[in-house]
Amino acid sequence: MSQPFARMTGLFKTYDMGAAKIRALNGVDLDIEAGSLSVIMGPSGSGKSTLLHLLGGLDRPSNGQIEVGAQALDKMDENALALYRRKTVGFIFQSFNLLPSMTAVDNVALPMRFARIPRRQRYEQALKLLERVGLADRAYHRPTQLSGGQQQRVAVARSLANDPKLILADEPTGNLDLSSGASIMRLLADLHRSGRTVVVVTHDARMTHFATQTVHLIDGQVVTEKEYEAALEMLIAEEEEL
Amino acid sequence: MASFELIATIFENLGRRKARVALTAMGVVIGTAAVVVLVSLGIGLQRSATAELGSIGSLTQIQVYPGYGESGPGMVMRAAPGGGGGGGATDQKLLTSEALQELSALPGVVAVIPQEYSQAGGMISFEGLEGYSSIIGIGTNDLGDMGLTAETGTLELRHSTAVIGHRVPENFFDPRQRFEQERPEPPDLMGKQLVLTLEKWEGDGSQSGPTRKVIQLRVIGIIAEARAEADYSIYVPLDDITAINEWVLGRRISRAKEGYSSVLVQVEDVSQALEVADLITELGYQAYTPQSFIQSANRIFLILQAVFGGIGAISLLVAAIGIANTMTMAILERTREIGLLKAIGATNQDVLSIFLGEAAGIGFIGGIGGVLIGWIGGQVINVLAMAFLVGQATEGGPPPSIAIHTPLWLSLFALVFATLIGLLSGLYPALRAATLVPVTALKYE
Numbered sequence: 001m002s003q004p005f006a007r008m009t010g011l012f013k014t015y016d017m018g019a020a021k022i023r024a025l026n027g028v029d030l031d032i033e034a035g036s037l038s039v040i041m042g043p044s045g046s047g048k049s050t051l052l053h054l055l056g057g058l059d060r061p062s063n064g065q066i067e068v069g070a071q072a073l074d075k076m077d078e079n080a081l082a083l084y085r086r087k088t089v090g091f092i093f094q095s096f097n098l099l100p101s102m103t104a105v106d107n108v109a110l111p112m113r114f115a116r117i118p119r120r121q122r123y124e125q126a127l128k129l130l131e132r133v134g135l136a137d138r139a140y141h142r143p144t145q146l147s148g149g150q151q152q153r154v155a156v157a158r159s160l161a162n163d164p165k166l167i168l169a170d171e172p173t174g175n176l177d178l179s180s181g182a183s184i185m186r187l188l189a190d191l192h193r194s195g196r197t198v199v200v201v202t203h204d205a206r207m208t209h210f211a212t213q214t215v216h217l218i219d220g221q222v223v224t225e226k227e228y229e230a231a232l233e234m235l236i237a238e239e240e241e242l
Numbered sequence: 243m244a245s246f247e248l249i250a251t252i253f254e255n256l257g258r259r260k261a262r263v264a265l266t267a268m269g270v271v272i273g274t275a276a277v278v279v280l281v282s283l284g285i286g287l288q289r290s291a292t293a294e295l296g297s298i299g300s301l302t303q304i305q306v307y308p309g310y311g312e313s314g315p316g317m318v319m320r321a322a323p324g325g326g327g328g329g330g331a332t333d334q335k336l337l338t339s340e341a342l343q344e345l346s347a348l349p350g351v352v353a354v355i356p357q358e359y360s361q362a363g364g365m366i367s368f369e370g371l372e373g374y375s376s377i378i379g380i381g382t383n384d385l386g387d388m389g390l391t392a393e394t395g396t397l398e399l400r401h402s403t404a405v406i407g408h409r410v411p412e413n414f415f416d417p418r419q420r421f422e423q424e425r426p427e428p429p430d431l432m433g434k435q436l437v438l439t440l441e442k443w444e445g446d447g448s449q450s451g452p453t454r455k456v457i458q459l460r461v462i463g464i465i466a467e468a469r470a471e472a473d474y475s476i477y478v479p480l481d482d483i484t485a486i487n488e489w490v491l492g493r494r495i496s497r498a499k500e501g502y503s504s505v506l507v508q509v510e511d512v513s514q515a516l517e518v519a520d521l522i523t524e525l526g527y528q529a530y531t532p533q534s535f536i537q538s539a540n541r542i543f544l545i546l547q548a549v550f551g552g553i554g555a556i557s558l559l560v561a562a563i564g565i566a567n568t569m570t571m572a573i574l575e576r577t578r579e580i581g582l583l584k585a586i587g588a589t590n591q592d593v594l595s596i597f598l599g600e601a602a603g604i605g606f607i608g609g610i611g612g613v614l615i616g617w618i619g620g621q622v623i624n625v626l627a628m629a630f631l632v633g634q635a636t637e638g639g640p641p642p643s644i645a646i647h648t649p650l651w652l653s654l655f656a657l658v659f660a661t662l663i664g665l666l667s668g669l670y671p672a673l674r675a676a677t678l679v680p681v682t683a684l685k686y687e
Contacts, residue, residue: 058585059681079589085680086587097582097684101258111586113247162587 005034011064024050026220037192042217057081090159094171096151098143105139111161129157149180169200252599266568267608269561274612277554284547286647304507309335309526335526336501350514356381356502362440373414379483395463404459408467562667569671581683590676597672605664609657620646
């Protein structure tokens with residue numbers, strides 16, 4: 001078997017919440033194949049967002065290794081992680097995280113500014129990306145003048161700015177109505193088809209239709225689909241008892 | 243980011259929060275304006291003061307007086323050596339003929355001119371007008387040696403002649419004139435005969451009146467305006483003054499033993515004056531140059547400027563706290579933005595530069611406003627002060643000088659200083675912003 005695109009081994013992440021220690025990840029081993037579309041599912045608090053953040057270099061594991069390509073994220077310094085985020089990763093967030101004072105095209109061009117790409121080239125590329133997500137006519141609108149679905153499409157365009165190999169989406173449809181959510185899912189599937197590795201954290205079961213791999217997380221651990229469903233049933237039963 | 247991109251980003255970001263940036267910068271504006279106005283005032287005062295001091299005498303002249311050593315200057319100058327209990331007589335350095343040779347031998351000295359004042363009380367009269375000017379006996383035949391130039395006539399003194407200062411004629415008045423009458427035009431004294439009436443009181447002053455002596459002096463030259471003591475003095479040959487003073491004292495004066503009361507040492511170049519003055523002081527005499535006056539005056543003005551600048555700096559300090567506060571608040575509000583910038587690939591240094599730059603930008607904007615307002619304020623004060631001074635100025639006195647002077651270096655310094663203040667006050671907030679953990683920043687509500 002060839003080397004996977006990303007490999008996580010014995011991954012632990014604990015947060016200190018005052019006196020209490022919260023174990024967000026409790027020994028995760030996971031491979032992500034190059035060009036795959038992985039969907040990570042799990043109830044809230046299962047550690048799926050934490051997993052995505054570690055994979056994106058937004059945070060560091062308490063223990064364990066993450067390798068993406070030949071890079072060991074757990075051993076990188078701040079600068080190297082910033083460069084990794086800039087070049088290799090494109091993020092899509094649940095709440096879009098567009099800068100409200102900037103137009104759509106400004107937002108899309110922003111990551112290229114940190115990559116020291118000349119202004120002209122930045123804006124040409126940003127306009128192309130907006131066209132690709134079907135928002136060429138909204139390039140000079142501010143986020144407040146766009147619908148939620150349009151804002152998320154701007155965010156998808158932004159994630160592609162530096163042509164990353166890895167797209168990480170954290171609940172990308174969580175703030176959207178059904179049809180807008182569906183269009184974002186189709187966009188993510190397109191990105192996957194164009195050869196990018198896509199990892200999506202979601203509650204939305206529709207996403208699994210596009211997935212090449214579905215990962216289930218319960219209490220910071222990867223479980224099989226059967227264990228996952230059993231655990232969910234138990235959770236529901238517990239809630240009914242209360 | 244390239245520096246141009248960085249500057250563009252910084253001003254874009256500042257432009258997003260115009261009202262708050264303007265309010266924060268206002269503190270810097272006031273502080274900078276205060277620094278500019280107050281330091282300008284200090285500089286202006288210094289300039290007008292040194293302009294006046296500069297006219298005390300030529301900058302190449304050193305006024306030398308006898309040294310009194312440890313016994314201090316309380317001694318009577320004219321006491322004959324050995325006679326009349328001067329305890330520290332041995333420490334005295336009198337300006338004897340020998341001393342004059344010692345002074346001439348100093349490097350850079352081009353002339354050593356003894357000066358002696360008339361010790362007799364006296365009045366000068368001319369065609370019914372009376373005048374009072376100091377009469378100085380000068381040990382040179384040519385006043386040109388003192389760096390003076392003639393307005394009319396000659397500066398070469400001969401027996402029973404006088405060369406008078408530019409403003410001496412203005413000091414003549416009519417004793418019969420009543421208060422409300424207009425003063426007559428100053429008389430033209432060139433080539434005219436002045437009558438000098440000298441008075442002395444004999445012994446214990448028990449007589450009915452003073453003894454008088456009348457001397458005729460012909461004015462052979464008028465000195466061009468020197469803006470110095472010379473303008474108000476009447477110069478006569480040294481021998482004539484010696485004769486007058488011997489008459490007052492009732493005995494002969496020995497220059498070899500008693501020396502002169504003062505000597506004017508002329509140096510070749512302005513740059514040598516202070517050095518030669520120091521050498522003369524080392525020899526035991528007292529030496530004064532206009533430069534040493536200017537130097538100590540400059541020291542005072544430097545302190546004044548520092549105090550003024552300090553007052554302005556306090557308001558800048560308050561402004562700095564304002565900037566630090568604004569930037570800290572901005573970082574709280576923009577925590578998610580910082581998280582996003584990091585998520586899309588901004589390094590800690592990128593974030594640090596942006597936030598430091600914004601703080602410096604507020605300082606810079608405030609600095610520009612402050613320099614402009616300070617400069618305009620200075621000009622307004624000048625106009626008002628001029629109007630006031632012209633009203634107050636004494637007749638015939640020098641015109642009032644400008645009160646506030648803002649040199650270019652001060653404006654530039656103030657601008658750089660304001661920017662630096664901004665930068666410094668942004669340091670802590672920017673460091674905090676730069677070191678935020680991206681995921682924590684992104685989750686911040």
